[in-house]
Amino acid sequence: MYFGLPDDALTLRDGLREVLTTACTPAVIRAAWDGDSSVALWKTLGSFGLPGLLASESTGGLGLDELSFVAALEEAGWHGVPGPLVETLVSTPVLDLPLDGSARIAVKRHPGPVPWACTSTHVLDTSNDLRLLDVTQAALTPVDTVDRARQLADVSGDGSAPSLSSEQLALLELRGTLGTAAFLLGLARRQVDLTVAYVKERKQFGVPIGTFQAVKHPLADAIVGTEFAWPAALRAAHSLATGDPQAALHVSMAKALASEASYRVSRVCLQAHGAMGYTVEYDLHLFAKRTWALAKDWGTAEQHRAIVAREIVRGRTAL
Amino acid sequence: MDLTETDAELAFRADARTWLTANVPHGLPSGDTRTGFAEHLQWEKQLHAARWAVVSWPEEYGGRGASVWEWLAFEEEYYRAGGPQRVTQNGIFLLAPTLFAFGSKEQQDSLLPRMSAAEDLWCQGWSEPGSGSDLASLTSRADQADGGWVLNGQKTWTTRGSFCTHLFGLFRSDPASERHHGLTYFLVPLDAPGVTVRGFARLDGDEGFAEVFLDNVFVPDSAVLGGVGKGWSVAMATTGSERGLTLRSPGRYTATVARLLDLVGDETLDNGVRDRLAQAWMDSEAYRLFTLRQVSDEQAGRGRPGESSLNKLFWSELDIRLHELALDVLGSEAELEGPWSKGFQFSLSGPIYAGTNEVQRNIVSERLLGLPRR
Numbered sequence A: 001m002y003f004g005l006p007d008d009a010l011t012l013r014d015g016l017r018e019v020l021t022t023a024c025t026p027a028v029i030r031a032a033w034d035g036d037s038s039v040a041l042w043k044t045l046g047s048f049g050l051p052g053l054l055a056s057e058s059t060g061g062l063g064l065d066e067l068s069f070v071a072a073l074e075e076a077g078w079h080g081v082p083g084p085l086v087e088t089l090v091s092t093p094v095l096d097l098p099l100d101g102s103a104r105i106a107v108k109r110h111p112g113p114v115p116w117a118c119t120s121t122h123v124l125d126t127s128n129d130l131r132l133l134d135v136t137q138a139a140l141t142p143v144d145t146v147d148r149a150r151q152l153a154d155v156s157g158d159g160s161a162p163s164l165s166s167e168q169l170a171l172l173e174l175r176g177t178l179g180t181a182a183f184l185l186g187l188a189r190r191q192v193d194l195t196v197a198y199v200k201e202r203k204q205f206g207v208p209i210g211t212f213q214a215v216k217h218p219l220a221d222a223i224v225g226t227e228f229a230w231p232a233a234l235r236a237a238h239s240l241a242t243g244d245p246q247a248a249l250h251v252s253m254a255k256a257l258a259s260e261a262s263y264r265v266s267r268v269c270l271q272a273h274g275a276m277g278y279t280v281e282y283d284l285h286l287f288a289k290r291t292w293a294l295a296k297d298w299g300t301a302e303q304h305r306a307i308v309a310r311e312i313v314r315g316r317t318a319l
Numbered sequence B: 001m002d003l004t005e006t007d008a009e010l011a012f013r014a015d016a017r018t019w020l021t022a023n024v025p026h027g028l029p030s031g032d033t034r035t036g037f038a039e040h041l042q043w044e045k046q047l048h049a050a051r052w053a054v055v056s057w058p059e060e061y062g063g064r065g066a067s068v069w070e071w072l073a074f075e076e077e078y079y080r081a082g083g084p085q086r087v088t089q090n091g092i093f094l095l096a097p098t099l100f101a102f103g104s105k106e107q108q109d110s111l112l113p114r115m116s117a118a119e120d121l122w123c124q125g126w127s128e129p130g131s132g133s134d135l136a137s138l139t140s141r142a143d144q145a146d147g148g149w150v151l152n153g154q155k156t157w158t159t160r161g162s163f164c165t166h167l168f169g170l171f172r173s174d175p176a177s178e179r180h181h182g183l184t185y186f187l188v189p190l191d192a193p194g195v196t197v198r199g200f201a202r203l204d205g206d207e208g209f210a211e212v213f214l215d216n217v218f219v220p221d222s223a224v225l226g227g228v229g230k231g232w233s234v235a236m237a238t239t240g241s242e243r244g245l246t247l248r249s250p251g252r253y254t255a256t257v258a259r260l261l262d263l264v265g266d267e268t269l270d271n272g273v274r275d276r277l278a279q280a281w282m283d284s285e286a287y288r289l290f291t292l293r294q295v296s297d298e299q300a301g302r303g304r305p306g307e308s309s310l311n312k313l314f315w316s317e318l319d320i321r322l323h324e325l326a327l328d329v330l331g332s333e334a335e336l337e338g339p340w341s342k343g344f345q346f347s348l349s350g351p352i353y354a355g356t357n358e359v360q361r362n363i364v365s366e367r368l369l370g371l372p373r374r
Helices: A007-023 A026-033 A039-048 A066-079 A085-091 A166-201 A213-242 A247-277 A284-296 A301-314 B007-023 B034-049 B068-080 B089-102 B105-116 B231-243 B250-264 B271-299 B307-335 B339-347 B357-368
Strands: A105-108 A122-125 A131-134 A139-142 A153-156 B122-125 B141-145 B148-155 B166-172 B183-189 B195-200 B209-220
Touching: A007 A039, A007 A066, A026 A284, A066 A085, A066 A166, A066 A213, A085 A105, A085 A166, A166 A213, A166 A247, A166 A284, A213 A247, A213 B271, A213 B307, A213 B357, A247 A284, A247 A301, A247 B271, A301 B271, B007 B068, B068 B250, B068 B271, B089 B105, B089 B122, B089 B166, B089 B231, B122 B209, B141 B166, B148 B166, B148 B183, B166 B231, B183 B209, B183 B231, B250 B271, B250 B307, B271 B307, B307 B339, B307 B357
Parallel strands: A105 A122, B122 B166
Antiparallel strands: A122 A131, A139 A153, B141 B148, B148 B209, B166 B183, B195 B209
């Protein structure tokens, strides 16, 4: 019995941490806010092999499993990597596109504007008839977006029809949901780190505000949520990697817990910063706004709890 | 990641399930009343006779030398079978780990077999009328005497103190000391001359609490556990067990959720109840998965100080939410005495005992997050 990341996933995560510390600074995220496509960052990610993490080795991918996937995306979340990272990682195994970071693949899962469309090279439309659009051949109409790095846009165009089986599509959906959960937990960890550093420095009434229980206790409660969501993400990853028939249930549990816990962290961290956090000049909002978006994207907590409820009421014996 | 159980672990689980299914008593009265306690004692002796009382202990003391994974499996099976509260828990789960870590061979040999056999029944003597969360302010004292110590003072909130035979507790052995210095951990028989125990009712009305008065109580030197003046660090070793999974294993909560699902039955649920039911199931699962991760990390040398406070915050709040949901499902019947209303009242003590959740939040923020102390 061992419940945790295997050594190769830990090594991958540590390597990615080193790369992103220099390649994905807050300045890079801010540039994405101004419309930059983060080409240099994605080239670095391509050299690392990240876009093809789940793609088979025979196609030039890393051929790793979902445990490495959640380890990498949690770390990417801490750094707030701009661009459709989760979407690209889950799409490359089923699309014949470059794995070197030159293909940034957004996914349109439902009617309406598409996240990351403006800084992507491709849009995989799974919302109706399956289509793959080359963004340079498509018409984009940007829509004002809260997290401007994600810059949503209405996308129209013909594109091609990739051949994906319903099983492949279902797997893409589960992986995307789980990857988003992992990314959210990384975003939460970053916001906690920023907040801990701030409340140790910031003095009021002559002492660091981090000494006050009114500041400490909400932070402690907030990390209880993320600490208990992470093992759920690990279990869902393991279930996908081993083809567990309950994988969908486990993925919904991971996303429901991660969405709630990371949103809670964003609230508490903003509050602990006082007015300092309530400005776009300070970095906290870069991670908070991504959290707000991802907590709802790929299914809200309520939607995933509804899936869980259906499963547990139907499958009593599984308990 | 390896979630498979070995053949030995599977066999252990199967043995436990078979025996528990055949033997677990149902419908025992509360173990926090005098007559109920006696019935629970019979069950504890039955567990011991079949060597299921303390599975993780060495065989020589009545255990099976079970690994932590096997222990977790036993706990799951115990609560799945509907096993009752363990009235021996404060001895076997709180004192015993401390005895294994700090006790002399003589203390272990003389105390552990009687503890596992439910012959000696241990209660905890930490809190005092003026010392709760601020335990280090305690004033009960131990004065050196010929061949031993003389204890004086008052302990309170002592769970099942009226029914127990022995007390483990902290006393100030250096009168000039302050705070957590100069404390000593003592093992005290409650039939020693000068001990008076007065039971009193908990929130649910059962006599689950006691005050223990010590008036010139003599104990020999062999009653010291872990060294004179070392009481604080010895006691803190027990708190890790109390807050963490030793006292409250995940099996308790997954079993409660299973009962909750039975309670709602096949009725069409309104969306609010469905949503909370899903949350309840996820939370009990999350606690189980968290403990698997925690044990794995500890075994890999990656444990973090203060982690057991995360457990304690989580299981104590979870237990209340599970019971609140059950009472909402029961609706107007919720006010009747019964397992759920009883369990609800007990769950309310979770954020208070074993160190209040306010203290746990201090620990999490200071030790895990590194925030400054005041």
